[in-house]
Amino acid sequence: MEARINPVLAGLKALIVGIANDQSIAYGCAKAFRTAGADLAVTWLNEKARTHVEPLAIELEAEITAALDVSRSGELETLFETIKKKWGRLDLLVHSIAFAPKADLQGGLLNCSAEGFATAMDISCHSFVRMAKLATPLMTDGGVMFAMSYNGANRVVPNYNVMGPVKAALEAVCRYLAYELGPSGIRVHAISPGALKTRAASGIKDFELLLNEAAHKAPLGELVDIMDVGWACAYLATPFAHRVTGGTIYVDGGANIIA
Numbered sequence: 001m002e003a004r005i006n007p008v009l010a011g012l013k014a015l016i017v018g019i020a021n022d023q024s025i026a027y028g029c030a031k032a033f034r035t036a037g038a039d040l041a042v043t044w045l046n047e048k049a050r051t052h053v054e055p056l057a058i059e060l061e062a063e064i065t066a067a068l069d070v071s072r073s074g075e076l077e078t079l080f081e082t083i084k085k086k087w088g089r090l091d092l093l094v095h096s097i098a099f100a101p102k103a104d105l106q107g108g109l110l111n112c113s114a115e116g117f118a119t120a121m122d123i124s125c126h127s128f129v130r131m132a133k134l135a136t137p138l139m140t141d142g143g144v145m146f147a148m149s150y151n152g153a154n155r156v157v158p159n160y161n162v163m164g165p166v167k168a169a170l171e172a173v174c175r176y177l178a179y180e181l182g183p184s185g186i187r188v189h190a191i192s193p194g195a196l197k198t199r200a201a202s203g204i205k206d207f208e209l210l211l212n213e214a215a216h217k218a219p220l221g222e223l224v225d226i227m228d229v230g231w232a233c234a235y236l237a238t239p240f241a242h243r244v245t246g247g248t249i250y251v252d253g254g255a256n257i258i259a
């Protein structure tokens, strides 16, 4: 498959936020974008994460690397300053991060504290609004933004708990950003991958059951992998998708259509 991909994204500048390791959805996006010719900026959460992410950034020939914890004030601004200095512009932005404190995530929505709810919403949802605001002035030739959702936004998925309402908000954020940024030629997509075995997913109770069900339910009969998500985003980043914006795109083998 990779050998047949033309460099349709050649020369485009892409910021990828959310690589923790080579299982991360963000890594699949980065790999697909790079294979299609884009230049990359890649972030890691902190020094501990850097050990795992830096070798991947080197493999991906990332031109910009930086630490980014969206909950630390000033780090996003510093990152976008670096991008502005080095590239002078940005074309693609991938937000592939989520977090909720374990007790608030695993205890059911009724038991989620106000602080836990606010933290989950800030890191997993509002940080995308902040990124979009900083990215917009750099997207001078238009651009494409992606945020990772999950079908727990629209259907009750047992054990997904507080992340359900948070992802519902994220999908609404994508619609409103698509509305506000459409006149600037910027498209915004919520991507809804099927269940994937990643580090973030390991925080969901009984995740193995979800994985089994996802494969069983999907009309295409298999679990998706991170490259399936990456290639879908790469397609949406091309001019072939230039009239597509604001929606939630499922990359789940069709599982979402089954009752």
Ligand SMILES: NC(=O)c1ccc[n+]([C@@H]2O[C@H](COP(=O)([O-])OP(=O)(O)OC[C@H]3O[C@@H](n4cnc5c(N)ncnc54)[C@H](O)[C@@H]3O)[C@@H](O)[C@H]2O)c1
Binding pocket: 017, 018, 019, 020, 021, 023, 024, 025, 026, 044, 045, 049, 068, 069, 070, 071, 095, 096, 097, 098, 099, 123, 148, 149, 150, 151, 192, 193, 194, 195, 196, 197, 198, 199, 200, 201
């Ligand atoms: N794995 C799945 O089944 C699945 C399905 C649908 C959607 N998603 C979504 O995909 C996205 C990526 O998750 P993943 O499954 O690849 O797991 P992952 O653990 O590989 O990625 C999660 C990323 O979030 C980052 N992160 C957490 N707090 C942060 C903060 N304060 N600042 C900056 N980054 C922070 C982590 O460093 C990590 O890189 C998430 O939004 C997740 O909800 C995952």
